Amino acid sequence: MNSSSVSAYSLADFFFPDSDDPLMPSQDFADWRRETSWATSLYEQSLVNGPVPRALLMVDNTPQPVINLASYNYLGLAKHSETIAAAKAALDRYGTGACGSPILSGMTDLHRELEERLSQFVNREQTMLFNSGFGGALGMLAGLLRRDDVAILDAKSHISLIDGAKLSGARIALFEHNDANSLDALLTKYADRRRIVVTEGIFSMDGDMADLSKIVPVAEQHGVGIVVDEAHSILTCGENGRGVTDLFGVDDKVLIKYATFSKAFGAIGGFVSGPDRTLDYLRYYSNPYGFSCALPPSVIATILTSLKIASRDNSRRDKMQENSVYFRTQLNNLGISTGNSVSQVVPLIIGSDQRLLYELGLELRARGLFIPTVDYPSVPEDSLRFRASITSEHTRQDLDEALNIIEDTVVRRLKKKQ
Numbered sequence: 369m370n371s372s373s374v375s376a377y378s379l380a381d382f383f384f385p386d387s388d389d390p391l392m393p394s395q396d397f398a399d400w401r402r403e404t405s406w407a408t409s410l411y412e413q414s415l416v417n418g419p420v421p422r423a424l425l426m427v428d429n430t431p432q433p434v435i436n437l438a439s440y441n442y443l444g445l446a447k448h449s450e451t452i453a454a455a456k457a458a459l460d461r462y463g464t465g466a467c468g469s470p471i472l473s474g475m476t477d478l479h480r481e482l483e484e485r486l487s488q489f490v491n492r493e494q495t496m497l498f499n500s501g502f503g504g505a506l507g508m509l510a511g512l513l514r515r516d517d518v519a520i521l522d523a524k525s526h527i528s529l530i531d532g533a534k535l536s537g538a539r540i541a542l543f544e545h546n547d548a549n550s551l552d553a554l555l556t557k558y559a560d561r562r563r564i565v566v567t568e569g570i571f572s573m574d575g576d577m578a579d580l581s582k583i584v585p586v587a588e589q590h591g592v593g594i595v596v597d598e599a600h601s602i603l604t605c606g607e608n609g610r611g612v613t614d615l616f617g618v619d620d621k622v623l624i625k626y627a628t629f630s631k632a633f634g635a636i637g638g639f640v641s642g643p644d645r646t647l648d649y650l651r652y653y654s655n656p657y658g659f660s661c662a663l664p665p666s667v668i669a670t671i672l673t674s675l676k677i678a679s680r681d682n683s684r685r686d687k688m689q690e691n692s693v694y695f696r697t698q699l700n701n702l703g704i705s706t707g708n709s710v711s712q713v714v715p716l717i718i719g720s721d722q723r724l725l726y727e728l729g730l731e732l733r734a735r736g737l738f739i740p741t742v743d744y745p746s747v748p749e750d751s752l753r754f755r756a757s758i759t760s761e762h763t764r765q766d767l768d769e770a771l772n773i774i775e776d777t778v779v780r781r782l783k784k785k786q
């Protein structure tokens with residue numbers, strides 16, 4: 369890292385802390401956190417009116433109006449009158465918490481209804497609900513894989529999938545991002561082992577998609593089952609929002625579909641859908657499922673209503689996609705690289721200058737734009753970025769104002785650097 373960096377260190381340097389007590393990270397870490405607090409003030413910021421396009425963000429204890437390009441409320445369902453009314457009605461009927469794990473006492477008729485509706489929606493035999501998306505990914509892979517197995521994941525897979533595979537004790541083999549030859553080589557290398565292939569619908573940091581037209585046939589040739597994480601693609605892609613497996617016309621070839629409710633559904637939690645035999649097994653071997661409280665019924669009512677609204681027609685999806693194309697095209701016209709994004713997840717790739725990234729982050733916020741700053745090790749050191757999430761709720765005026773701010777700040781600074 370060069371001398372103009374925010375610091376000589378990054379989070380990656382403190383994973384093995386130089387301290388005698390696990391409960392007390394090193395003084396170096398505390399010093400680093402203090403020294404970089406101006407930059408990390410861009411993290412864990414508080415919105416005071418929810419994930420809406422024109423939001424209020426607490427800055428120095430004062431609510432500041434911002435254009436919000438940071439929330440996953442892709443279809444605007446987190447603040448939809450019908451989802452809110454459904455949650456309120458469920459609160460009145462069921463109270464605030466499920467108060468038990470799904471196995472022992474946390475299940476309600478609403479949970480069962482959602483399982484069934486999701487199974488119908490994604491055309492799978494059975495569905496399990498998890499109280500977090502992360503926990504669902506973790507619990508699915510740790511529940512199904514065993515020590516002698518091999519989890520073959522796309523190298524850009526979300527950390528919840530990697531952690532799930534790690535927890536299982538299985539060998540983890542990463543194939544080069546979207547590279548069917550690399551996948552083929554790993555499937556061949558581990559041909560004598562039980563294997564699964566894991567990839568994502570829309571990749572969360574890059575906004576590109578799994579190339580299922582190439583990945584699926586390779587897995588099929590080897591007779592190996594595929595899991596697709598549709599966290600960002602459920603409700604946003606494919607006919608009726610069934611995800612990328614539908615978009616690529618390979619849905620019947622993908623055994624397990626996993627997704628979260630924290631994005632387009634505007635709620636919280638995750639689900640796994642697949643064959644009866646797999647799910648019957650998983651229910652009893654997935655600890656984040658069996659040993660953690662079920663989702664509150666009010667959340668289930670929200671999700672059921674989101675599913676209903678998003679299944680009515682494609683209008684919200686179409687608007688989100690139209691907005692995404694517009695925003696990406698305008699950024700590219702301004703000379704900003706959006707990598708391989710083809711979706712509502714739009715990275716603004718800045719490069720390797722970490723100080724510039726954080727200075728710009730503060731400048732963008734001061735100008736009224738809320739857009740996440742993404743640093744190494746979450747993304748490669750040479751492609752630090754801002755990541756925009758575009759929704760159906762953004763108006764052309766929201767996007768144009770955001771683009772003007774970006775032009776005055778990011779574009780100006782990047783040009784100066786050249």
Ligand SMILES: Cc1ncc(COP(=O)(O)O)c(C=O)c1O
Pocket residue numbers: 500501502503505526528568572597599600628629630631636637638
């Ligand atoms: C691809 C992917 N999978 C899983 C998750 C975890 O989901 P959740 O945030 O709902 O826990 C995320 C979170 O952003 C994600 O991007």
